[in-house]
Each structure stands twice: as structure tokens, then as C-alpha cells.
Amino acid sequence: MTVDIASITEQVRKESAFIRQVETAIETAIVGQKFLVERILVALLTNGHILIEGVPGLAKTKVVKSLANLIDARFQRIQFTPDLLPADLVGTLIYNPAEGGFSTRKGPIFANIVLADEINRAPAKVHSALLEAMEERQVTIGEHSYPLERLFLVLATQNPIEQEGTYPLPEAQMDRFMLKVSITYPTRDDEREIMRRVARTGLSEALQPLIHPDDILRVRSLVDTIYLDEKIEKYILDLVFATRHPAQYGFADLARFISYGASPRASINLVLASRAMAFLRGRGYVVPQDVKDMAPEVLCHRILLSYEADAEGVSVHQLIDRFLAETGVP
Helix, strand or coil: CCCCHHHHHHHHHHHCHHHHHHHHHHHHHCCCCHHHHHHHHHHHHHCCCEEEECCCCCCHHHHHHHHHHHCCCCEEEEECCCCCCHHHHHEEEEEECCCCEEEEEECCCCCCEEEEECHHHCCHHHHHHHHHHHHHCEEEECCEEEECCCCCEEEEEECCCCCCCCCCCCHHHHHHCCEEEECCCCCHHHHHHHHHHHCCCCCCCCCCCCCCHHHHHHHHHHHHHCECCHHHHHHHHHHHHHHHCHHHHCCHHHHHHEEECCCHHHHHHHHHHHHHHHHHCCCCECCHHHHHHHHHHHHCCCCEECHHHHHHCCCHHHHHHHHHHHCCCC
């Protein structure tokens, strides 16, 4: 089967023009979060979800809300708390005494972009309800299931420095997030620019819509056609299988630090994320650098470290850096 890469690239460059507009518009409102914005766009293009980890005050909520405004999408922010109930998330049945029956009141999960703020503060029952929404793209209220929007993205945040009153996310739910993005403090120059823009008493104006959710849905089919060579497939498999069987892939010294390697979702999502990154860069084909750039966010929350790793202060990102540095590149 012959693949016309030049034709795909031409389509990608034409269809990805609106992405440049979105990135430019966000830069007018947000300073120094290009990395996060790019990863959110990757998730939008591949129908994935993101877990964002960072200390308070890094504009996580503002980035998500600004992007929702630009896409003309319905945005809902849900503050997760220890007393949150599943009904507060998905909705519930309301008794109508006049009619003598129940009616369905849908919850805030019925939106295009949902920000689950401080997700690790909610109990397990809420996580279970969110898990169905993320995986099945539907929610169950009473005896009926209701489909969610075709463009449906969950962006969850968690604070890494405050653990009191939190519930660690179960591994099964962590695996449902396509990407885990850790963001840090801005540079000195970026923070100076933030001060100049934000340090004023008036509220900033909301960004005006540039695109429609249908634009995102339309280009998803194009992202699926981006060429992925068999050598790139082998490279992705080598990276993922190295997390499961380090000794077999030349990383025998790392085996004691890993209890469980990445799941098959890692391979699937690394293919999807690499194609989306190629799309954002205006190419109709995936190169190894696309895989390298997305691997840390795809793999970091899918590798379970051992007690030895904790005892010796070995982080999951250190392991991923080794895998990327020493795995043969096609």
C-alpha cells in the first residue's frame, strides 16, 4: 500500500492553520505556558484527557478557560472537595410531586471541556462516576445512560505539595488520562511580563471564539491518517516494553526501581500523541522527535516505582530520560 505523504502534509498544513490562530490568541492572554497549551491541543486532537500537576497560582485554570472560550465550547469548572457526591458531578433524579414522577437533572459533566479542580480531594465514589464519563463517554443516572458531548475533554488538576485531606488517584483512573503534565514556575522574564499584564484591579476581558468544536472534530480524522512508519512503531514498542522488561532491553540496573511498567494504553496513546504533535508542526508524517517529545507525559503516570526507587530518591522522569537516551532511534 502506497501512502502519499506529500498529499497528507499539504492537507495538514492547510487544516492546521487555525491551530496557529489559537496559539497566538492564547499568548496574548497567557504568558509562559506554551508547553501546557500544546499538550492540551494534543489531547483535543486525539480525544484524550489530561492530568495537570502544579503548585497553586500557575494559571492552570486560566489556560483551560481561555482555550474553551477560543473554541466556543461549553466550559464547566468543578471544585472537587471531600464532601462532593457523584450526583454533584453527573446529575440526579428530581421528584416532581405535581406529576408524581421523577425527572432527570443533568450535572456539570455535560459540557465540552470540564476542569476537575483538585481532583485528588474527592472520595472514591466520585472518581468512579468520573471514570465512566472519561472511558465510556457516558454517564448513568438512575436506570438510564446518557451520552456526553462528542467533543468532551477532562482536564484535572492536583496540587503536589499539599496532601492533607486528599485521596490518591487509583492506578486504573490514572491510566485513563492520556497525558500527565507537570508545570513549574515561570522564568524571571516571564514573571515580569505577567506582573505587567495582570497586576491591575480590573478584570481582564475574555477571549472571543475563533473556532467551533466541529473544527476540532473534523481534523481528528486527518490526524488519524498521518503516516507512522513501521520503524517508528518499533521504536514506540521498544520504549514501552523497556518499562516492563528493563533487563531484556539493556536496562538491567533499572529493573529494581520498577514494580509495574506502562500498560498497552501507553503504546496506543504514544501513537496518537505523536501523530497530533506532527499535525501541530505541520507534517503529514511522524518523526522520532515527536515520540521523544510526548513520551514523558504519556509514560510518567503509567510506571509504578518500587520502594527501592523511593528510598534512593529515583524519580520516574529520571528513568524515562534513560529510556529515551539509550533506546535505539530509527
